[in-house]
Amino acid sequence: MPNEISVCNLSFRYQDSTPYVLKDISLTVKKGEWLTILGPNGSGKSTLAKFFNALLIPLTGEVVSCGKNTVDSAEWSSIRRDVSMVFQNPDNQLVAPTVEDDVAFGLESAGIPYDEMHQRVKDCIQRLGLEGFEKTEPHNLSGGQKQRVALAGALALKPKVIVLDEATSMLDPQGRNEVLTIVRKLNKEDGVTIIAITHDVNEAIASDRVIVLNDGSIVYEGIPRELLANREILRANNLSSPFIVDVARELRKYQILIDENVLTHEELVNAICSYKRII
Template structure:
């Protein structure tokens, strides 16, 4: 697969007299990959995400996104359209009086022709299950609906990469399921490159690769099973394993034969059914 984003020995701090938030971070994100960057608050994961589309620049090292050195200022507008972000609080992203206007907002700023814009807005609204809400006021929607409007607005710009920066952390369980379903749909239908920034391990189980951040550096990366199943890494990063994995461990202690690598409820139910 082609490389979408490369981070090469990056350091970053927010002020000259403050400690490094990122220390010697190197990673590659490939075309079509779903990567979850996992870590507790203060680990540097959200700071790292802001490097991907030049919202901030490294103090040392280099970041290349879509073949562009992010230090090259003339490419910033195009880069930020092609590496879209959905942030933690959907209310901070919704700026228009209706859902349709909000989805169209980025397209208007990008100078997309009117007829093409109408088509993109309609398609994006339908893709994320918002049909019938075109004229609704965004502030009256549920948290999950608001985030889907934000995702629809980003996706209408047809980005190559979309970053979810703690995009489910303020949502109730139903809202989280809605956004996870939207992310899964993006992956299956459009083969887009997804980057999820989170401290919620349950959000990491569907990813192709998990990167655990700790104190500004990369503690471990690998498949969800290899990373989330590493008790030492999880303890060091102060992360709790997925609930199904905890249940599976207790079942094994009780003498019930289930796989140790269980990460999802579906896998747990299947294992229990098989062991009966």
């Protein structure tokens, strides 16, 4: 698969006199991949994300997004259409008086003709399970619904990449599940490349690959299953190990010997059920 995003030797600081926030970062994201970027607060995740869609431009190093070098200002609007961002706080992203106006907002700004805009809004509202909410005022929605409206607005622009910057961190467990289910669908069914930034290791489980950023450097890269089973790396980067991994570890202390690789609720339940069958 070709690279959708390619970052090469990127270093960055906000001001000349301040320390580097990104230090010689190189990474690639493949078309159709779902990458999780994990890291403690202040590690540089949001700063890095802003380079993906040319909100920040490299002075040292290079970023190529969807085949376009972000240093080329003539490509900025096209890059920002290709690489869509969804942020942490849904209330800061919804701007229009109704759900359908909000989903249409980016399309209007992009000058999409009315008929096509109408069709895309309808499709995206349906895709994100928001039918019946077209005329609802966004402030009357739950957190999960609001983030789904933000995602619908992003999706309406037909992006190649969606970057979610802590997009579930303000949501309750139900809202988080709603959004993660949709993200999985967009990735698997529509082939949208996903870059999910989070400090919650549980959210990495379903992704293809994970990168850990700490103090502006990439300190780990691998598959989520291996990272989540690695207590040393998690601890060194201030990441709590997933609840299910802790439960499995506690059970092992009581000689309930379930597999070390158990990571999800389903795997834990299966492991406990098959264990009972053996004894």
